[in-house]
Amino acid sequence: xxxxxxxxxxxxxxxxxxxxxxxxxxxxxxxxxxxxxxxxxxxxxxxxxxxxxxxxxxxxxxxxxxxxxxxxxxxxxxxxxxxxxxxxxxxxxxxxxxxxxxxxxxxxxxxxxxxxxxxxxxxxxxxxxxxxxxxxxxxxxxxxxxxxxxxxxxxxxxxxxxxxxxxxxxxxxxxxxxxxxxxxxxxxxxxxxxxxxxxx
Ligand SMILES: [Zn+2]
Ligand SMILES: [Zn+2]
Numbered sequence: 001x002x003x004x005x006x007x008x009x010x011x012x013x014x015x016x017x018x019x020x021x022x023x024x025x026x027x028x029x030x031x032x033x034x035x036x037x038x039x040x041x042x043x044x045x046x047x048x049x050x051x052x053x054x055x056x057x058x059x060x061x062x063x064x065x066x067x068x069x070x071x072x073x074x075x076x077x078x079x080x081x082x083x084x085x086x087x088x089x090x091x092x093x094x095x096x097x098x099x100x101x102x103x104x105x106x107x108x109x110x111x112x113x114x115x116x117x118x119x120x121x122x123x124x125x126x127x128x129x130x131x132x133x134x135x136x137x138x139x140x141x142x143x144x145x146x147x148x149x150x151x152x153x154x155x156x157x158x159x160x161x162x163x164x165x166x167x168x169x170x171x172x173x174x175x176x177x178x179x180x181x182x183x184x185x186x187x188x189x190x191x192x193x194x195x196x197x198x199x200x
Contacts, residue, residue: 002029002141010066014059016125019110019136023085023148024063027100030145031089032068034098034154040069043076043161046090050101052083056116057107059125060085076161090159097157101150106143110136171195 014021047070070077086101167180173195184196
């Protein structure tokens with residue numbers, strides 16, 4: 001059973017009630033369980049999510065972040081932009097990973113729901129009545145893992161974290177602090193990407 005507080009926290013973080021976010025939450029939780037690890041405190045986990053930039057069910061990623069502790073702030077999550085609902089969670093220290101994808105049978109039913117029909121008409125998730133969305137969330141929270149997901153065996157995955165930079169400079173154009181990867185040299189001056197005119 002998923003902790004009710006975790007779901008509440010996830011809905012608060014996410015901003016509205018929808019089915020895709022809780023699916024991400026459950027996908028992240030089952031990935032942790034299969035790897036036998038806890039939610040990431042720092043970068044001991046890395047997650048690839050296979051969602052894209054503009055499609056129904058992208059909200060999945062917020063559930064994944066809440067469940068796994070792989071977050072955009074810590075930069076231990078990355079979108080692959082395959083426009084699919086799946087994730088690969090990597091235990092960086094043990095070099096093991098698992099892939100969890102939505103069960104197509106379950107996803108097909110979800111995509112035929114009243115909720116998705118209303119969303120496709122341009123109705124915002126927060127304007128969809130609780131009688132429509134609440135039972136969907138309830139159902140997702142109560143289904144067995146194998147109804148919701150296809151879950152791979154645990155496999156080997158050697159992943160190297162990037163080292164976070166602590167070296168910084170003051171941009172000689174705008175005076176703002178820039179970490180080393182963002183510094184460009186132009187006419188002998190150390191400049192940020194913006195001041196160097198390299199931001200397109
Ligand atoms: Zn959502
Ligand atoms: Zn600058």
